Amino acid sequence: MKRFVLFTAMILFMIAVRAQRPADANFVEANVKPYLLPDVLRTSKHAKIRNKADWENNREQLLDLFEENIYGQMPKHFVDIKFSLVEKDELAMQGKATMKKVSVEVFNRGQSVKINLILFVPNHLRKAAPAFLLINNRGQENTDPTRRVKSGFWPAELAIDSGYAIAAFHVSDAAPDDKESFMNGVLRLYPEQLAAANGMRAIGAWAWAASRIMDYFEQDPDVNADQVILVGHSRGGKAALWAAAQDQRFASCISNCSGNTGAALSRRNFGESVKVINTNFPHWFTPNYKQFNDREAELPVDQHMLLALIAPRPLYVTNASEDLWADPTGTYLALKHAESAYALYGLSSRLPEQAPAINQPILNTHLAYHNRAGIHDLTIYEWRNFIRFANFHFKN
Numbered sequence: 001m002k003r004f005v006l007f008t009a010m011i012l013f014m015i016a017v018r019a020q021r022p023a024d025a026n027f028v029e030a031n032v033k034p035y036l037l038p039d040v041l042r043t044s045k046h047a048k049i050r051n052k053a054d055w056e057n058n059r060e061q062l063l064d065l066f067e068e069n070i071y072g073q074m075p076k077h078f079v080d081i082k083f084s085l086v087e088k089d090e091l092a093m094q095g096k097a098t099m100k101k102v103s104v105e106v107f108n109r110g111q112s113v114k115i116n117l118i119l120f121v122p123n124h125l126r127k128a129a130p131a132f133l134l135i136n137n138r139g140q141e142n143t144d145p146t147r148r149v150k151s152g153f154w155p156a157e158l159a160i161d162s163g164y165a166i167a168a169f170h171v172s173d174a175a176p177d178d179k180e181s182f183m184n185g186v187l188r189l190y191p192e193q194l195a196a197a198n199g200m201r202a203i204g205a206w207a208w209a210a211s212r213i214m215d216y217f218e219q220d221p222d223v224n225a226d227q228v229i230l231v232g233h234s235r236g237g238k239a240a241l242w243a244a245a246q247d248q249r250f251a252s253c254i255s256n257c258s259g260n261t262g263a264a265l266s267r268r269n270f271g272e273s274v275k276v277i278n279t280n281f282p283h284w285f286t287p288n289y290k291q292f293n294d295r296e297a298e299l300p301v302d303q304h305m306l307l308a309l310i311a312p313r314p315l316y317v318t319n320a321s322e323d324l325w326a327d328p329t330g331t332y333l334a335l336k337h338a339e340s341a342y343a344l345y346g347l348s349s350r351l352p353e354q355a356p357a358i359n360q361p362i363l364n365t366h367l368a369y370h371n372r373a374g375i376h377d378l379t380i381y382e383w384r385n386f387i388r389f390a391n392f393h394f395k396n
């Protein structure tokens with residue numbers, strides 16, 4: 001009986017996954033049509049960006065283009081924010097770590113929303129710890145505060161042993177990942193967004209929540225708020241990029257297998273397309289984005305410019321070799337095309353012309369990359385490399 005239920009569930013899951021992948025999606029490199037990317041070093045008025053000052057002057061305009069057309073507005077104002085320590089265990093992980101559960105409650109318009117943070121900090125460090133913050137888009141069990149469940153998605157012990165704090169919040173606190181109920185979170189504080197064609201939606205709300213966790217870190221002496229590395233997988237990786245592009249307090253960003261409207265170029269139209277993502281997940285992006293279904297070339301931006309907005313901070317994007325849906329080649333190219341923004345800060349790139357071989361990470365640089373052998377996932381392989389990357393930037 002149990003087996004039958006499991007088998008049926010698997011078949012239903014496979015049908016659901018298939019349903020999202022239209023027959024006309026392109027998975028053949030030779031079928032990618034020629035495309036022209038907007039130049040990272042030109043303003044929307046086509047003025048040349050020559051140096052760091054020009055770039056920084058144009059930052060807001062570039063962010064506005066992403067807001068207006070893709071991710072929606074990012075409300076900055078709220079009436080109050082309250083941090084409450086809900087639980088603390090100074091002897092977590094056999095005494096190696098201190099576990100804190102913190103509720104971050106934000107008030108606006110007579111409403112409040114609570115983002116629940118789970119945080120482990122290493123006990124052996126005598127100073128504030130650099131920290132990984134994961135935007136958790138999978139099951140809550142992946143970030144089990146009791147550590148009875150251990151998961152490669154968020155290997156807290158590995159981070160602690162390596163001298164990092166590790167934290168997570170669940171996307172459902174900020175915006176349920178569902179087209180009927182996504183508004184039951186952050187958007188209760190900003191109901192006007194729902195009526196706006198450039199209004200915030202779920203991915204924007206997750207990114208907004210990451211910034212509120214940053215507000216908390218800024219006043220927790222156990223965490224080094226100048227060394228917070230924001231991590232997201234897939235849809236969480238899209239939100240991580242958007243959050244880090246907006247909020248320069250994030251010292252670094254890691255976007256894992258984030259694919260379409262994450263780290264992959266939209267104009268290649270390889271794997272998932274803008275139309276497919278807007279159809280399957282209408283609650284992720286702003287209504288304006290739907291105008292670009294089958295019209296990627298008309299977007300005033302492409303995703304390499306979102307990556308460029310992270311400059312000069314260390315950025316790491318990844319792929320998995322079997323995850324063609326997320327377009328590994330288009331992801332690598334987006335990273336390559338972000339190089340010119342980093343160069344304005346005197347940061348030369350170590351990325352070769354062609355993507356590196358599978359399982360050959362490029363780590364000790366501001367633009368890091370790997371393509372792991374296997375399927376769409378966030379695994380211990382990723383985290384071992386994330387820690388090497390973080391050691392290079394924050395421990396040297």
Ligand code: GTR
Pocket residue numbers: 020137233234235236258259260272277
């Ligand atoms: C897929 C979606 C992708 C990616 C992924 C995930 O169904 O098409 O854009 O976000 O979900 O979040 O795992």
